[in-house]
Amino acid sequence: DGSDEPGTAACAGRPGADERWFYCPNSAGTPRYVYSSRVGDGICDCCDGSDEWQLPGTCQDLCEEQGRARKARLEQRRAEMERGIRKRQAALADAEAEVKEWTGKLAVLEAEEAELLKSLQARQEIQRQKRAAVVKEAEQAGREVAPDLAPESKKVSEYAKWMEKGDSASEEAGASSSEQVCSDKVCIARAAVARRELRQIKVKSGALVDFVEFVYASGEPSVVGEGKGEEQEPFDLEPGEVLVEIRGAQGGLLDRIQFVTSRGRESKAYGGSGGDSFSFKASDGKMIVGLRRAVGLAGRVTGMEEALFRPLTPAEKELEDAMGLVQEAERGLSAKAASMQELQGKIELAAGAHAAYQSLNECGTAQLGQYNYKICPFGEATQGHVRLGRWKGWASDARHVGLFDNGERCFSGIVRSLRVQFECGEKHVVETVREPSQCVYEATMTHPAACDPRDFEESDRVLQPHEGHVEL
Template structure:
């Protein structure tokens, strides 16, 4: 048990409160006995704040750090003359004056804490007056943004209604196009039977519902688009060679820089786009009538560094991309031509396969089938785009109805330089310290208003993944006021934002602050 010297009880007597307890909770701690909050035990009153944790929830030690393991327990600072607040229970009795009245060090008379709440309160009032005009502007910005968003929401609702109304006829059109494709497919099969050969419909069955690129994305970027595939290697580079339906390749477009980002294979009907990145559009490589692609050259390691195309007439395209990677050369199988590729998902994803088909002209029936398939796929792509647009609009409408709608309407990043570090915090995006990611947007905190959480940052040397908690305060600008690291790789920041300027912002000085909060005016 901890014996309390007479000289350490002055603050408790002066406030007539149990140390660490707010006035709203005080009745629980009156009387001869105390019942733990979760009801697990009944204790004598002398067990409260005796520096021994009797209750599993830590409620018997509101004024000591004995139950610091109870993470949801906080210490209440009365801070008369200043702003009442809560602090983490682990900071009680640590020799550091966290409460402006020094009440968190009530068990350490030698801590040197003095009551500076009135001084801080006066300074805060001066600063508040200085910021009042800025805060008023922030309130007006927030109100204007919400009003503008309400008008946008009405437009979004109208667009969603129109898209929903168009869904039925579009679906009917899809069925009609599928029937046309089925008939054209049957014509190809009949023609092949008359010619005594197998119909060349690899990957083009009536069941086809999505584009080759969509299948590629579904399969993680390395899946095959047909069952017939074999692995081939060129030096240390190995890929899959896959048989696909007949296509008439006419042009290849490439977007590249130091790496190869996008490649688009343009056919007589439709196209295949593979890749990701932000490279520059290069001069396309056009195939002449009757000319086909027979060889693919280039270089790659973990990414596709370079690519070059060689035709049946010996013509070579320029080498798109850079000079890195292991060299490779892949030729089409005997009697076949290359009409596409597959790649790994991600920026400049490496080459994982080539697509090839029979090297012969299309018959009239096959051309008609390809055209019907292309029209059907374009229609499906348009319908999918409309479904996506509808889903995105509904998500926006839902967000606009939430408590944090103003942040969507005023979505800007804050940037600043604090000491040797530059910081950038983007609501709904990510937060960085220089080139180090502190976290990606997780959502809003449930234990405090106008507080955002960022998680999944880069790992520290200790292996801890960085996280950031941001307290937004009312302000005209998007200014990062402070960043601190209370524990290793766990960051807390304060940032002004007009979306935090609700109607009661100028009267919030009297509310009790949580451990995560801090008034920027101080």
């Protein structure tokens, strides 16, 4: 098996010989192993020259010189690590204090949520009684109950929808209970909503219609759309005037929109040209009080919100007021639940195995070769203007390794990804970046949160054949 020739390369070709190592004592330097195939090859792999003992005079003993240099490197590295450890310990102490503070706030929010829930239940009971009176009144008058004052069996609590699905549930539920109407090639949903008095419409547009804002006599305005269009002259409604028609054009995006009132007044046509034309009018006895649009830049119109136009009876007015109080309580509960969810997320991160990274959350940068690199834990990693990936999470197979995925596609179609090994350091610095396979990147980055006092214990170990020097 070659064990009779531990100091020579005589058995290098035998099976198993590649696993045989030669030990370099390297007195005054760093002991290490080298592959036995490198012994007696005329190249000085051991700083004391012991691997070339068959060729006397070939190697000088450089161990003392290398030992001094290594000691200086270790002392510098140790000082950096100690500063990094102090930063890490301070960050963990801050995280512990924050967790304590957040836990206290969470307890307060939970108590407030319980009180709000009691208030909501009381308001719902009043609403149920008022609605029963409206239904009875409608039956006696021989008319249908207005959709926005519909019986409870047809309505779902906004708070319940939020708790089950999140903020988007309200829009989804509204769209599912609405009626679809079409104008030529354009079809949208027509939904019944609570009564609101529309006072003004504001638009931001350019070649496309970006934002549309509905301003009411009371309550928060309704803003739909995304983009950076220019602010246009607003369209004001006169007292007693309501919106009864919307016109425009759209394809994948909203190209143009115009508003028409009950008195026949028309707003200017906002936006540009293009798209399929449409015209949607309010149902009989209804007024238009809002729009729904697709998510994204200049999203197309997907829905039209209508409310009852005729004067309300006293019973209907009482029900509308009761519904408003219920919706107010539901919004309060939804906001409280969102705050609790946010705090719980913070507590989980700050109390987890990588708590120090959260407290010391900074981006690392460097210019390596022709590229500027920026790696942001919990954010994005970039190479110049190219996104290498978005934060995915921590690797399960290694310590202090962060993963980024969903980067920009390469010309070959491969989606870029990045694996980052965080190493102990006082500052956040990207040290190396390489691309072992096409569009798959690996990097090392110094970070105080990676500083572990246990790493000092490895400073006196024997180097393995693949290692050139000690990296604490």
